[in-house]
Amino acid sequence: MSDIIQKTRSYREKMWASEPNEIQAALTENKGTEGSLFFSALYAVDDTKHLTHSLYTFRKALQQDNLDLKTVKQIMKSFLDYYIPWMGWLKLNETERFLKDISSDMMAIGSRDEFIGFTEELILYIGRLNQWLDAGMPWYELVQTYDSTVKK
Amino acid sequence: MAKEVKLKVGNEVATMILLEDKAPNTCKKLLECLPIKSQLIHAKFAGPEFMVKVPFFSDMENPATRQDPGNVCLNDPSQTMCVFYEAVPGMGPCTLFAKIVGNLEGIQKEGRKAWKEGGAPVEIYE
Numbered sequence: 001m002s003d004i005i006q007k008t009r010s011y012r013e014k015m016w017a018s019e020p021n022e023i024q025a026a027l028t029e030n031k032g033t034e035g036s037l038f039f040s041a042l043y044a045v046d047d048t049k050h051l052t053h054s055l056y057t058f059r060k061a062l063q064q065d066n067l068d069l070k071t072v073k074q075i076m077k078s079f080l081d082y083y084i085p086w087m088g089w090l091k092l093n094e095t096e097r098f099l100k101d102i103s104s105d106m107m108a109i110g111s112r113d114e115f116i117g118f119t120e121e122l123i124l125y126i127g128r129l130n131q132w133l134d135a136g137m138p139w140y141e142l143v144q145t146y147d148s149t150v151k152k
Numbered sequence: 153m154a155k156e157v158k159l160k161v162g163n164e165v166a167t168m169i170l171l172e173d174k175a176p177n178t179c180k181k182l183l184e185c186l187p188i189k190s191q192l193i194h195a196k197f198a199g200p201e202f203m204v205k206v207p208f209f210s211d212m213e214n215p216a217t218r219q220d221p222g223n224v225c226l227n228d229p230s231q232t233m234c235v236f237y238e239a240v241p242g243m244g245p246c247t248l249f250a251k252i253v254g255n256l257e258g259i260q261k262e263g264r265k266a267w268k269e270g271g272a273p274v275e276i277y278e
Contacts, residue, residue: 016207017189056229059209124207127231131205134193135271 002114004105008121011098016128023132025091044090045137048130051083055123062116069112076119077103095129155179157250159224159235161192161202162265162272164258168224168250174214175249178226181208182233182249187277192235194266200238202263204274206231216248221260224250233276237263 001009030040058076061067080103087096102122109115154169170179182188185208195201201219209228216225219236225246227234234246237260252259266272 012207053229120209124231128205131191131193131271135191137270139194139196139270140268 002109002117004102004109005114005117005121007105008102008118008125011102012121012125012128015094015125015132019132020094020129022092022094023136025093026133027136030091040090041133041137044092045130045133047083047086047090048092048126048133052123052127052130054079055119055126059116059119059123062112062119067112069115073107073109073115077107080106092129095126098125155183156253156278157182157186158275158277159252159259160275160277161235161259161262164255164262166252166256166259167254168222168252170250171214171248175226175247176213178210178213178247178249181210182206182226182276183278184208187275190274190276191271192262192266192274193271194263195234198243199240200260200263201234201236201240202266203227203230203232203234204276206233206276210247212245212247214248215245217242217245219243222252222256223248224252235259235263 026044027041028037030044031037032039058072062072080099084096084099084103087093087099106118109118155172156167156169159166159168170182172179185206188206190204190206192202192204195203206226209231210226211228216223219225219240221236221238223236225234225236225248226232227246235252237256262272
């Protein structure tokens, strides 16, 4: 296993079983309009979900033959560079640091198989992050409130 | 004889059998990753289903759309093990790779609780 895959995996394994500190920060400390917490929490859940889906499509593209690895790496780098400050805005500071750390290293990846392995570990990290956030949301109460409001 | 795996959700432990003849790659990848410690989230659209994040990928095998109570599937794009604790008439196809054969009642209890209370810890082990 290459160094970058191992490094990404070790980040992922660390946050898989124990809830990272940033989860509660994202859900309960990130104040928006008039001090509200709801939308910043919702954005954290939604944006990490969409990021997982987008990375999964990168993985699918990487499995195609005749792929221009250099171009795909550059697109992925631009994609991650866009998300890095956004993660900070969502108070997902550990993930912001993680993405910063790996986004520069990934440009040195030399083969498609290595890039697929790296992308898979990245997907698993972001996917687990999304699940931590999703599991912390009071969905049942939100559903009751929303449905009782719009069904009037 | 079908291989059995334990599924612990909250305080309930169920037994599921792996459908190795129908979804060999998915079963193999699951077994390679055991034990798995994770967490569930409840489905928001599908109904009586909860999802558990698993650390592997596996292409579609044995696709199932209509789900019976106790069906356990893999949704590869979200790397989730989907546990259907009641019948679900039809969502997008996913890999049916296991069935709960022991203590489905306990899993149903935990599933209904999860809709109201959120993500319980989950363990999958041999």
